[in-house]
Amino acid sequence: MTSFVLPAERPTARLTAEVQTAEQARLDAVAARKQGQDTLSVIPPGEYVCLRVLYDDQWWPVMMDTPAEYADHADLFEHARGRVLLHGLGLGCAVSALLADPAVEHIDVVEASADVIALIGPYFRDYPVTIHHASCVDKTWPDDARWSYVWHDIWTEVSVDNLDDETAEHGISYGRLAQLFAGRADRQGAWAFDLVVDYLDGPPLSAAG
Ligand SMILES: C[S@@+](CC[C@H](N)C(=O)[O-])C[C@H]1O[C@@H](n2cnc3c(N)ncnc32)[C@H](O)[C@@H]1O
CATH class of the missing domain: 3.40.50.150 (Vaccinia Virus protein VP39)
Structure with a gap:
């Protein structure tokens, strides 16, 4: 994981700290199963960093350091x-x-x-x-x-x-x-x-x- 990357911001790109709780991970897994999807892409509980870029006045998530x-x-x-x-x-x-x-x-x-x-x-x-x-x-x-x-x-x-x-x-x-x-x-x-x-x-x- 890129845990050494710290939150920071520039005019069109920002790094944010994200937390996935155990409860949210459980809910995400239930939702994935309901939709017939595999649970491999469900984010496990933990702390992550997300890169967002500004596009069309919105901050779009571009990359997160998930498994x-x-x-x-x-x-x-x-x-x-x-x-x-x-x-x-x-x-x-x-x-x-x-x-x-x-x-x-x-x-x-x-x-x-x-x-x-x-x-x-x-x-x-x-x-x-x-x-x-x-x-x-x-x-x-x-x-x-x-x-x-x-x-x-x-x-x-x-x-x-x-x-x-x-x-x-x-x-x-x-x-x-x-x-x-x-x-x-x-x-x-x-x-x-x-x-x-x-x-x-x-x-x-x-x-x-
Ligand atoms: C999904 S991210 C890449 C994630 C990367 N593999 C990593 O390990 O973190 C996509 C990146 O491509 C950049 N990008 C978009 N269009 C590009 C282009 N035409 N040439 C080079 N980079 C571009 C974006 O700014 C963004 O930083």
């Missing part, structure tokens, strides 16, 4: 080694976890929000992490730039809309990023892509992350 969010990064944590590129800094959960892995040598992170970088970037100042302020589709790289793993996590909703540039959040689809980095990565992965693909054959999703 389910870490689990969503499983492919990245299993396969990352050497030089890694992350699209979306968020709360820095993925960065923290990768820094604990001796197989990972350096992490590039591309983050579009200056306020998110201002809140989270300083925690990684003394580590082999380079944070680039840009949109992941606009950032230019040297011709020979390569990574062992490129991870895309710029979305907040688990949605089939993110399969198409016309409807995707930020106008950036999974496929567009996969294509852009096809020659530059030994392996690529993206947050919730497996869930979206499952949805095409299964019941509607209600998860957001």
